[in-house]
Each structure stands twice: as structure tokens, then as C-alpha cells.
Amino acid sequence: MSIAMIYVALKYVVFGFKLLIFAGGITGAAMAAMTRGDAFSVADRHDKWIWVAMLAGSSLVQLINVPFLSWIGIVIIGLYWFDVRPQIKDILEGNYGW
Numbered sequence: 001m002s003i004a005m006i007y008v009a010l011k012y013v014v015f016g017f018k019l020l021i022f023a024g025g026i027t028g029a030a031m032a033a034m035t036r037g038d039a040f041s042v043a044d045r046h047d048k049w050i051w052v053a054m055l056a057g058s059s060l061v062q063l064i065n066v067p068f069l070s071w072i073g074i075v076i077i078g079l080y081w082f083d084v085r086p087q088i089k090d091i092l093e094g095n096y097g098w
Contacts, residue, residue, distance in 0.1 A: 018062045018063070018065070019062075021062050021074055021077060022059045022063055024081065025055050025056070025058050025062065025073070025077045026055075026059045028055045028080045028085070029051075029052050029055035029059065032048060032052045032080070033048070036092070039088045040088065042091055043087045043088050045084055045087075051080065051084065054080075055076065055080055058072070058074075058076045058077050059077070061073040
């Protein structure tokens, strides 16, 4: 197996990860667009449409492949899925408290 084949295989793996991140961002943008707008203000987060724009923009940056912006997009998508979305889900289900 030559170095060129390993390089091509690695490029496909990285592209696959970028597609997964893109899909997560688009899914997050769609979910944020369908969420009630007042849930974001109750959670003390940015407005609903700001999150939709950030997630959609971060998803598109993954396909453009600008290195620094791609990392920022990954952080924004991860922040939504692991911090904002669980908090809003708890608020909408009535599971809030200390």
C-alpha cells in the first residue's frame, strides 16, 4: 500500500466526518427553526433565528472547507447539540430547576 493510497483514503475519511457534521448542523438548524421562540429567551440564549442562522452557516462552511472557519463551525454545532438543545428540551418538557 503506497503513501498516495493512504492519503486518498484519509481524505475520504475526513470528508465523511465533514458530511456527518454537515448533517448534524442542518438537522440542528431545522430543529431550532421548529422550536418555540420563547424557549430560547427563557433559557437565556440567543434568539431562535440567530441559532438557525449560525447552525446553517456552520453547516455550509463544512462543505466549503475553510480550515479556521470549519473549526468554528464544529464548535457552534457541538455547542448547540450538547448545551443549548438539552437545556431547551428540559424547559419545554417542564424539567427545570436547580
